[in-house]
Amino acid sequence: MKVRRSNRVIEMTRYLLERPHTLVPLTFFSEAFDSAKSSISEDLTIIRNTFAKQGTGILETVPGAAGGVRYIPTVDQSTAEQFLNEMSTRISAPERVLPGGYVYLSDLLGEPEVLRQVGRLVASQYAKKQVDVVMTIATKGIPIAQSVAYYLNKPFVIVRRDSKITEGSTVSVNYVSGSSKRVEKMELSKRSLQKGAHVLIVDDFMKGGGTISGMVSMVKEFEAELAGIAVFGESKFEGERAVPAYTSLIRIDSLDAINNQIKAVPGSYMTQTDFNVLDAAHS
């Protein structure tokens, strides 16, 4: 019987981890393992406690006939802090400075482990908010959107700067690129977003904020709701950006392209995330 329980909790752990934010009825597990609901309940208590202790996330129980259990990925304060400090150190490397004051980040945003953590962090911040779809703009925002979407278990949509035949009819909006002050155009496939959907906008990097503003206009154009904005990195910016409230994971505090010097620090994530809400739900 000891092995039986171990087998069950291993498979239940895998099943739940692969389906964040999905309500799984207890009957599903009791049928799959041919076990009494009371045993399944005990299994879930063990999983819940282990997830809480290890900072994996919250296992939420929904009581009643239509109830079940739901895994909500979260990140605790110390893990978030450690990850953002580590990222800051890695980004503060002289060889990342590109001509024109740009920063090379493609390697980081192509590492599965980095993307996993970025996705967890952003999804954790929105764990208790309504998000129906994650939106980003091609190209570099895509891996971040995909990872956030994974941990929220919601679809993501890709806005494009160039129209493609394979998108079908599109809606387009004009926006002013904050850094170059040029007027540009972005497009999104008509069928990819529903009216009233709650949209979380994510992108890799914010300079002037023009691209983000464009996506905010796109959300309005579709009569959808803005759930929030999150970027991996933001540059230092003189004055106010013309964008609604946003969260950054990393901020470039100083960048000297002449002398190849760069200093990255954790962004607004740590101060804007209410870790207590998540911690409270753990207990």
Next chain:
Amino acid sequence: MKVRRSNRVIEMTRYLLERPHTLVPLTFFSEAFDSAKSSISEDLTIIRNTFAKQGTGILETVPGAAGGVRYIPTVDQSTAEQFLNEMSTRISAPERVLPGGYVYLSDLLGEPEVLRQVGRLVASQYAKKQVDVVMTIATKGIPIAQSVAYYLNKPFVIVRRDSKITEGSTVSVNYVSGSSKRVEKMELSKRSLQKGAHVLIVDDFMKGGGTISGMVSMVKEFEAELAGIAVFGESKFEGERAVPAYTSLIRIDSLDAINNQIKAVPGSYMTQTDFNVLDAAHS
């Protein structure tokens, strides 16, 4: 003590699932849980058997002082078959036919569950082969590359059709677009690929194969090795495509843009994957 073992296997399961293809020394677990190596070995046997029984993957044991345990995600034949049949049915919908004989797939390739399965399938095929990096081309190939990279636990790199300042110096190659017969250019950041690296090329869809050929040239340009080619979908094509051996998950068997008819079927994946090798390793 019963709960103790359960707690351990839950946390070990999570840890291993999040680190595919990574060798974890037994001492890591025995220190983390303050448990004897013999207990950890027993835990791993239970996890191994559960993973095998549920088709989650292989838990490979590497003996010796530098040894440990490694989780290799795999897909069994029936799961692969079921997924590809389901995809074929979903793609065979008249509303997916776009003018010019293109197929709308953006919704599917924005669903976390679909991407998870696509990634597992391709990674499973390459579970026992050397892959150092996954390569794709912007835009639609990115989510597939990211998911494959996740399950192989390797980085991915993005080739672009347009040069971007944030990539630094790039290497560019010309290629003939198979469908339009135009000569186009693609670029990859110089620092993103090492000489001699084994590259797995993935993309969303292959028509003439020109884009894939371009990426093959790119691999050669970097003096890297081609590990293989995998595409989500391929159209029917008269004659030979000018590309090396590749695997497709889905094939569009017929498409009638006038009458909005489309018929998708499983591609070459099922016949090209040696499920026995994987099954054998299970036991």
